[in-house]
Amino acid sequence: MPKVNSYAPAWLCRPSPGASLFTSNSLATPAQDTQPTPKSATASGATRTIAKRGNEVFAVIENEIRWSNLARVKDQWQQQARQKKTSTGQTKDPAKDGEIPSYRLTRCRFWRFPSTVLSIKSSHRRMAPFLAIVTEHTVHIAVLPDSSHLSSKDTSPIRLKTYQLGPTTHVIPEAPVVSALWHPLGLHTNLGGCIVTVTADAAVRVWELDRNNHWSFDQPTLAIDLQKLVDGSSSDQDFAPTGFGKNKGFSADIYDMEVASSCFAGNGSEREDAWAPMTLWVAMKPGDLYALCPLLPSKWQAPSATIPSLSSAIIPKLASLEEAPEDLEEELTACRQQYEWLREIDDQEPLDPPSESDTIQGADVFTRPGNPSAIPRLQGPFRFETGDELDDLDLCDIMVIAARLNAEDLMMGEDEELAVESSERDQLSGTVICLTSGNGRVHICLELDGVEGQWLPKARRNAFRTPLSEPADLVLLESLDTIKDSDAAAATWPTFTRDVHSRYSFFVTNTTTVAFFSMSSFVQRLEAELQSEDISGSSFRMQVLFDSDVAKREQILQVSDADLIVKNEHLATSVVFYDYDLGYLLLTYNPSNPYAAAMDVPADALSAKIPPIPGSPALLPRRAPYQVPAVLYAQSPLDSFVEKHVPHRQRNTLKDQVRLSPATLDLVTSAHRVLSAHTNALERAASDLFRRCERLQGEMKDQLKQLSEVAERIKGTTSEIGEDGNRKEGARNGEALDKRLDAAKDRQAELAQRYDALRKKLLNSGGRPLSEREKAWVNEVNVLSESFSEQEEPKGDEQDQALAQRLEMVKQLATSLISETKSIVAKAPSPTEPGSPSSPGGSQPRVPQRLQRAKIADAMRMVERESAVIDAITSRLERLNTSM
Template sequence: MPKVKSYAPAWLCRPSPGASLFTSNPDKSPAQDLQNKAKPSTQIGATRTIAKRGNEVFVVIDNEIRWSNLARVKDQWQQQARQKKAKDQTTDSLPPSYRVLSVPVYGLIKQILPSPNGAFLAIVTEHTVHIAVLPDSSHLSSTDKSTIRLKTYQLGPTTHVIPESPVVSALWHPLGLHTNLGGCLVTITADAAVRIWELDRNNHWSFDQPTLAVDLKKLVDGTSSDQDFAPSGFGKSKGFSADVFDMEVASACFGGNGNDKEDAWAPMTLWVAMKPGDLYALCPLLPSKWQAPSATIPSLSSAIIPKMAALEETPEDLEEELIACRQQYDWLREIDDQEPVNPPADSDTIRGADVFSRPANPSAIPRLQGPFRFDTGEELDDLDLCDILVIAARLDVEDLMMGEDEELAVESSDQDKLSATVICLTSGNGRVHICLELDGVGGQWLPKARKNAFRTPLSEPADLLLAESLDTMKTDGTESVTWPTFTKDIHSRYSFFVTNASNVVHFSMSSWVQRLESELQAEDTTGSGFRLQVICSGNVAQREKILQAEDVDVTAEKEHLAASVVFYDFDLGYLLLTYHPSNPYAAVMDAPEDAFSATMDLRHYDQKTSVEDPLALVPRRAPYQVPAIFYAKSPLENFVEKHVPHRQRHTLKEQVRLSPATLDLVTTAHRVLSAHTNALERAASDLFRRCERLQGEIKDQLKQLSDVAERIKGVSSEIDEDGTRKEGARDGVALDKRLQAAKDKQNELVQRYDALRKKLLNSGGRPLSDKEKAWISEVKTLSGSIGETQPKPGEEDQQLAQRLETVKSLATDLVAETKTLAAKAPSAPEPGSPASPGGARPRVPQRLQRAKIADAMRMVERESAVIDAITARLARLNTSM
């Protein structure tokens, strides 16, 4: 978990020039804006009006886009601070440290999204989408601070219009080709219409019509891939359907980023979250030209071909799975038949990626998978979902690297990955739901239409495993308009930030994911059900509040924090940034350590206290920021130009007359001035309350310091300068006992920690070795040979000794009998003497005699070896008992 080192840095707060980046136009009074602003609706949608490009930041203030380089702003502030200290100069008249980017957008901007290569900026209003061409950072960083008018294209002038459904999400495709001349953007509207736009500045038609458009309400009931799933055109009447409410889109995101270490299907899967609570998946959703990471095609081949070969052996039992697998095989075979093309030189492509054309077989439009649902246990069916975040499953390295060197396979593994998809959802009441999708989502398509055959594909709802539901804010019973949004963390893919209306909370699942993955990948499944239940019943995510914005300024009332952005740079550090109108909120955090080295050993706890940095204390609250109303101009300065008609201005220089026009003028002036003075009074009263609270806290701190000083003085009065205790001072036996008790307690905790650690290591899913398995089987065999009946404790040694004596007597009898037979055998004749044919005993050949004697000796040796082995085994058993 990251720890907050400090809040909004000085170079972003007044009176530094960096604060002007988030300051509204001084010609406009915040009180007037609040007075004239309409009340926000209950469903405000996601507010993503701050974005980044490296160290650069784009912010929407007063519906205008501003650009600034935070690293340069910080450097300039440091230089000006040094100059001010040296020459005693003020910085009140410094020019603003930002550039205004002028775009012909007339609606209220709700989202700004830079392209992956930073060449374009998608500007999303409620009903329109504009694509602006961004200049290079060197051009924006020039000394000229004038407004820059950007080249802008309107996306779908006849598609995204006011009478149509509003735009909910706009996403840059992770597998699209993004160059300086074009890119791939996916837009999703509230009526569940998904459109893919493959932009090309040399082809203006690409900004007018999408290359692929799908209406999810039609696709969910589709039976054949030959049907028309395109959304209804502009101006066409739409009939009523229950899907209008059940499939109202809240948000959407792709399942992956196109990384080589994540599941191959993830970056081409679009997840769509509906407001009532259902989730749907489109896989694969690709543009006509897409880039494939280096591990995508091999991983798909290693997964599809063996699965189809296994399903073909039993086609009657798993017919649906076999049909889906054959579709995936046909889709993959068409990709294999293509010749990959190298991406353009100016494109922001994945390392080692090849460019392919989208397969036309089985279809360009995939089948809609879902709905995916999870049981929350609540009475209400509608969850009022707001945002979705999908963390892709890790790539199955074992199947991909089968037959390769073991060293290469080990290098390709990653321990910070989970073999299941994690889906995080936010609802309007501020709750975060963390779910697991264990089956995996692969490519699926609708079947082709056939004559005289009607077959409806099975589409049953799939269940998600709800791991945990957490709250991100405290509810005091009053309704508050909030739309929680996700922001990915930089350091860990299983950590993220959630931005609410007034706070930002950090969630981390890294430790839980590691424990869950080690149990899922264990070879020995004995007791795994119990261990998984224990893992899932505990805390899944650790949460910590990073920022808290106090709505004390009138300009920030009933406003929503913009979705935060995270920077991690040598100049900026680990910085979280968001803002209210005219008030930036930031937090500088410590970079989290590695998950394995973050676990502190209790043996060295005494050496890892705050001795290294005794002043590194966590701040209790964010620093006070001066409200914007104190810096705003008086509304009476431009009152005449704004509120008095031109034909009545000459009456202001005449004698005041009692008339309806004069009364109207006075009431208007009172309304404007009262709003401004009310804002000033509220800001001043908040400052007064803060000063009173600060005085009380200082008194408490002084009292604590005095108490500590008295205690130190009492202890030091009994000790000489050389460290020895003075004569007549109190005995230190009590202090020594307390110190020894603390040390004993620490040693006990260390021993308990070591015992628990060893127990967890031994029982944490570690498979048995071959020697251990052989030893277990040998013990079972020996226990069976001893006897099934268990002897009593007093009779066990007697039975073993009796059996040993019996074995020894049998061996002695066999040896004696063997010697007797050997003595009765005729002796071999001498080499020169002839055999007497008339002897009393029959003549036995010498070769047969030697053979019989050899067999007998081998039998004796074998029995002796068996006896010795049994004797040694019994001796070991006696010693172990």
């Protein structure tokens, strides 16, 4: 878990220039009836209005995009702070001295609607050239300027070159845009890229952009209507979305398949499952999940391990299914389709990537196969049981963590060391799906079967077949809350932000909080159990593992109500920076203030296993520093009251003598309404500062009291010690202190031993193979249980009689054996008699006493075992009689 070292740094707080990056120049006053109420995040979706490119950040403030380099802003603040310490006068004004501004404005030609999503393609080698600006009904692709513009002293706004994506597709009469995703396997250059848009009516469109071809911005290369595809029976059908202005009709899927969010399962890494980066997961608001695999553009890049991994998985599977019985016909058909799809890729010659393209290292460029079809089959719905009575989950966002690459099959025949090095310890062989709902809960699910490429069959004559779409079950690992119960009723749209250190760690941003979740330790234990060859007791260990905490949760940021200008202001989806200049920084903002948290780099997976020192003191919790509420910086509503609330024909009468009239009463009422809202916000800000001061005084008194108590104890201890460091003679409390110290050391050693014993026991319990004695004991128990199960056919009194007869038979056999043993021992000659086997002059060989003891011990163990069996049977009979 990351440790928060500090909250919003000084270079992002007022009155530093960096604070102006995320605050409006003219903040409106809160709670005015005349102003339009801002849309809540629940109504319009997530507010991903902040994006990053290296150290650069893009943020949407009102109807403008602000662009800045945080590392340069931090350096400028540090230089000003040093100048302020060395200079006797006031600091210089940056605008007057021609210094570099803290940010630059970017102008666009639209802004009819407020932007809700900013999306930058994550680059593998260089800076991303495009920025996707998504509003509720429009999508614009902006060409990002060079970073050198930030080092200029010019303060004029930069006009971005933008292209509207689908001007006749994403329009007001159509469904709003939910997601805009850059394809992880698409070709991205300075002149183009590949982006996938998903609308609320479950329409998926693939756009292959080319700045030299404006038609690529007007029409997608691949368009799929999921509402048609879910009921499709043949790949020859038309699955294109309904055109603009055409009547779509009514269908139950309009509500059941309303899209909440979507994402790709992978990012094109060589260490993840080969199907993952070409799998699009779509989450519907009621709670169903669908997967579309493979979804590829016409030209795509395949990482170096993709084709070998698919070959090593598809070819052996096809060979085994061809020898299987006829009941696996559907699986055989799907595997044959995968083989045909893969064979067409193998027959191709890799294409030359475009110049200056941002391709994955070692990747080859191929053309999308046309056989079986360019449109894959819609897999799903995937569902999970939450245990709640409500049917609709009201899903908000989805994040998928791809399964690891099966390195064992890929490296078959190679050295074992290479196979071990190719796999990572913190990767799971299953797919983890994380979901957020409108009530602020995070659901963590596990999908173990894997999603592979599937297509609909070709149409056949005189053949009718109803499409089968059976729901698949997901394993719900855990459901956690991100907000308090008192805040559950507030409008919230939780969104995910991936961590930069671990694939299985992420941040969740909702209305007023940012929480951190980590599944790294659980994933390591689960993968060790899944890869274990010993299956004895596996179900029990898995149940214990699932009953434990799956994800560790920690709150990173909390926004107080006094910092909000307008109630229910939603925090923008957080972004995470990690580099030398900024460190490990989490950044978000709302229209009032920026919020940040500087954190320590989490420990490595191996060092995380080292237990903390027993008895070590816990760190005191940190609290965010006080920030001046934004209402104190907001523009006074009385400055523009006349222009907004007084009609033009009545403005001349304001200078005349006041007359009692309905118009004057309306004017006074409006002024009172505006002024009371403003003064109420000022009072809340002042009262919050007063409460903080009182709390600070109380905490300082408590700290001083504790310091005085510690000082008295130290003084009492040091008074018994002389100047030479030895205890004075006749000290009264010397012996008592020594006893307490010895007792504390003994207690510390005992706790350490107990902790080590428990730790070793837990480590040995997971994935450890059973010994020979344990296996023999398990086999004996199984044989005994089978012997009882054979007698379970008779019912009632017959079953009791059978068990009673067996018990009496065992008792008689034991009695006869004991009596026979006693008679043999009585008739046997004593060891001292002549002629006995153990006598010195006996003719028979002498038996050593050690062998006799061993035989007797074996006999005693056999008797004890039979006695234990008899006792178990007796207790079972007693329980059966009691139950009867």
